[in-house]
Amino acid sequence: MATPPPPTLIRRLLPRGLLARSVLIIVMPLLVVQVVALQLFYGSHWEVVSRRLAMSVAGDLATVTGLMERFPDEEDRGWIFAAALVNSELVLSFDPRAQLPSPPDNMPERDLARAIAEQLNLPVIISHADSRTVRIDLQLRTGVLTAEVPRKRLFTGTVYLFWLWLIGSSALLFAIAALFMRNQVKPIRRLAVAAEAFGMGREVGPIKPEGAVEVRQAATAFNLMQARVRRFLAQRTEMLAGVSHDLRTPLTRMRLALAMLPGRTADAEEIAELTDDVVEMERMIEAYLSFARGEGSEQTEAVDLAQMAEEMAQRARRDGALVEVAVPAITMRLRPDAMRRALANLIDNARRHGKRIALSAAWVSRPGGTAVEIAVDDDGPGIPPTRREEAFRPFVRLTEVAGTGSTGGTGLGLAIARDIVRAHGGEIFLEDGPLGGLRARIRLPV
Ligand SMILES: Nc1ncnc2c1ncn2[C@@H]1O[C@H](COP(=O)(O)OP(=O)(O)OP(=O)(O)O)[C@@H](O)[C@H]1O
Ligand SMILES: [Mg+2]
Incomplete structure (x- = not known):
C-alpha cells in the first residue's frame, strides 16, 4: 500500500477533527477582525490620551518654574514645592549651581520630552527612577530642578480592558460555536461509525437521518445502500442454496442408480469412476450448501x-x-x-x-x-x-x-x-x- 506523503507543518498543526476545524473556521476570522479593529481604534485613541497626559505633566512643571521665577527666594521654594506635591503629585527638589550633563541619545518617554520642549524649552533629562516613578531633571538658569512623577500620571490604565475584551469575547464565541457545532458534527460522526461497522460486516440497523439537510441526505442514502447490499447478499445466498439443493436430489438418485446396476465385470471400472464423480459432485454441493446456510443469518x-x-x-x-x-x-x-x-x-x-x-x-x-x-x-x-x-x-x-x-x-x-x-x-x-x-x-x- 502506498504511504501518504508526510504532512506539511500547517497540516500537522491544524486539528484533524471536523468539530475542531469548524470551530476554528468560525473563531479565527472573528479574532483577526477584532484584533485589527481594536488596534485601529485603540491604537489611535491610546496615542492621543498619552500625549494629553504628557502635556498635563509638562504644564504642571511650567507652572512650577513660572512660580520659581516670580518668587526666586529660597524660603518661597517650600510652599511652591508643597503645593506641587498636593496638587500635581510632583515630588520636587532643587539643586542650585548644578549643571545637567548632555542628554543621552535615547531617552524614554518621548511624548513627555516633546511636551516639555513645547511648553518650557529647557534642557531636560528624563529617566526611570524606579518601575513606578519617572524622574525629570530640568536645567533652570539658577540650577537643576528635579521632579519625580508617578508613572500612572503618564499612562492610561485601560490597556488591560483591551485584552480582557479580546480574550473574553473569543472565549464566549468559542464556547457558543463549539456547543452548536458539536450537535452538527454528531450525526456525521454517527454516520461514519455506522458505515465503518457495516463495512466490517456487522449488523447495523437503519440510522436515523438528523442534522443538516446534506447530512440527512447522506444518512438516507446510506440506509438505502445498506438495504440494497443486504438484499443482494440474501439473494445470492438464496440462489446458491436453491441451486445446490435442487442438484442434490438428482445426484443422490444417480448415485443410488449406479449402485443398483448389475455388476458386470466389463463395466465395473466405468461404474466405479462414475460413482466417484457423483460422490465428488455431492461433496462440492455439500460445501456450497453449508457455506450458503451459514452466511446469511x-x-x-x-x-x-x-x-x-x-x-x-x-x-x-x-x-x-x-x-x-x-x-x-x-x-x-x-x-x-x-x-x-x-x-x-x-x-x-x-x-x-x-x-x-x-x-x-x-x-x-x-x-x-x-x-x-x-x-x-x-x-x-x-x-x-x-x-x-x-x-x-x-x-x-x-x-x-x-x-x-x-x-x-x-x-x-x-x-x-x-x-x-x-x-x-x-x-x-x-x-x-x-x-x-x-x-x-x-x-x-x-
Ligand atoms: N497451503 C498450500 N500449499 C500449497 N498449495 C496450496 C495450499 N493451499 C492451497 N493450495 C493450492 O490452491 C488450490 C486451491 O485451494 P482451495 O483450498 O481453494 O481448494 P482445494 O484445497 O483444492 O479444495 P477444498 O478446499 O475445496 O477442499 C489447491 O488446489 C492447491 O493447489
Ligand atoms: Mg482447500
Missing part, C-alpha cells in the same frame, strides 16, 4: 481468538497434523462459525500440502486504523506468486497432492475463506511463509 459476537485458534489446532491434531499455536489473547467481534470455517479451510490446505502448521496472530497498525492479522503457515511447496490469485477462484485446483494423484478437494476452500474474510471487512493474502511453504494471512479491521 449469523451475527457477530465477541470472540477470543486464542481460544478459537487452540480449538482449531486440536481438531487438526486429531487428524494427525503437527500444529503450533502462537496467538495472544485478542478479543474481537466476529461471526464465529463463519470465521471458524475460513480458518478450517486454510488449516485443511496447510495440512494437505505440508507436515508442520503454525497459527499466529498479532495486532498491526495501518493508515486506516488498527487491525488484527491471523496467519496460517505450512512447510509445503507453497504456491508461486503468479498463481496465487488463481488459487482463490472457485473450483480451481492447482496441484495434485504429492503421491496421491488427487488434490483431495473441490477447489472451493480459498474462495469461501476469502468470501468470509471480506464479509468481515477484511482481506486475505497468500505469500511466502516463514516455514518455507505458504502463508495465508487474514487481516481483520477492528
